[in-house]
Amino acid sequence: xxxxxxxxxxxxxxxxxxxxxxxxxxxxxxxxxxxxxxxxxxxxxxxxxxxxxxxxxxxxxxxxxxxxxxxxxxxxxxxxxxxxxxxxxxxxxxxxxxxxxxxxxxxxxxxxxxxxxxxxxxxxxxxxxxxxxxxxxxxxxxxxxxxxxxxxxxxxxxxxxxxxxxxx
Numbered sequence: 001x002x003x004x005x006x007x008x009x010x011x012x013x014x015x016x017x018x019x020x021x022x023x024x025x026x027x028x029x030x031x032x033x034x035x036x037x038x039x040x041x042x043x044x045x046x047x048x049x050x051x052x053x054x055x056x057x058x059x060x061x062x063x064x065x066x067x068x069x070x071x072x073x074x075x076x077x078x079x080x081x082x083x084x085x086x087x088x089x090x091x092x093x094x095x096x097x098x099x100x101x102x103x104x105x106x107x108x109x110x111x112x113x114x115x116x117x118x119x120x121x122x123x124x125x126x127x128x129x130x131x132x133x134x135x136x137x138x139x140x141x142x143x144x145x146x147x148x149x150x151x152x153x154x155x156x157x158x159x160x161x162x163x164x165x166x167x168x
Contacts, residue, residue, distance in 0.1 A: 001131055003106075006120055014028050089118065095123060112133070
């Protein structure tokens with residue numbers, strides 16, 4: 001799957017995702033959350049796991065388990081099991097705004113180009129683009145929905161009416 005940056009352009013992926021039982025070969029390795037946390041415990045299960053600087057989160061994973069280890073991370077990959085599952089957006093926003101994480105946040109799984117602007121608004125910096133979507137679509141969507149140019153969400157009715165009520 002191609003990796004797309006915040007401009008919608010394909011970039012080289014230097015990270016290696018490691019599954020159960022696979023050996024970690026360097027710092028640019030992404031481990032599942034449970035394995036990453038276990039590697040930082042008193043007796044790591046697999047030698048080399050403590051080198052990993054990336055972690056993958058399922059949308060159902062609890063962010064609390066990761067918080068003590070954020071300073072050791074360069075990348076957090078958040079999986080979207082379905083395009084309509086919004087928990088990944090919440091996790092990314094929480095990492096950026098409440099936890100102060102400034103590393104790479106990667107969207108993986110079932111994401112759509114139409115969600116790209118919102119992904120960027122929530123703090124994602126890269127997207128692992130699904131193979132069934134043309135890579136060019138990611139940059140095209142930014143022409144239609146520019147990141148940071150306007151609010152990603154429409155202003156709520158209450159907020160539109162309050163200034164009018166104050167005017168009298």
